[in-house]
Amino acid sequence: MTPRFDFIGVAVADMATSLKFYRQLGMGFPADADQQPHAEVSLPGGMRLAWDTIANIRSFDPEWKAPQAGSGVSLAFVCDSPAEVDKIHAELVQAGYTSHREPWDAFWGQRYATIQDPDGHAVDLYAALPTTP
Structure with a gap:
């Protein structure tokens, strides 16, 4: 198997x-x-x-050691729209969580933002940008 x-x-x-x-x-x-x-x-x-x-x-695992914050693994959540990326990011920051990267329009065609969870893990928010003909 x-x-x-x-x-x-x-x-x-x-x-x-x-x-x-x-x-x-x-x-x-x-x-x-x-x-x-x-x-x-x-x-x-x-x-x-x-x-x-x-x-x-x-x-x-008594010898386990915690990884350093920002250690290369992140969780990503797809949003319905670029506006939702901005909204959720703002709500999380307002709730006291740390923004790692404010929302921006990424060159690969997504609205993207990164916030840290309470343990410093990167959590990405993204949505497809509208396409222009």
Whole structure:
């Protein structure tokens, strides 16, 4: 059998703080997930996206070390329009999250922005720019 990509894990210092951020991006978690050491959601196509507290990770890997913020992996959320990229970015900044890159029109044809989640992970927001004939 060939291995199949199935799971993306995100290490977090505080589950409730992290899930609050991702709920603002439409991720559905039950309220009791805030007190759990592990939370996950199923994505279209069967993939799973999961959050584990650092304490939980260290329960099975005591030598685990947290990566540095901005360490090359990011999560990306597609938005319905360029205006929605701007709106969601502004709402997250207003809620106290750190913008890594303000919205801009990328040369590859997308409105793009990057914000940091509570643990410093890069989270990209993007939408296709309108095409001009």
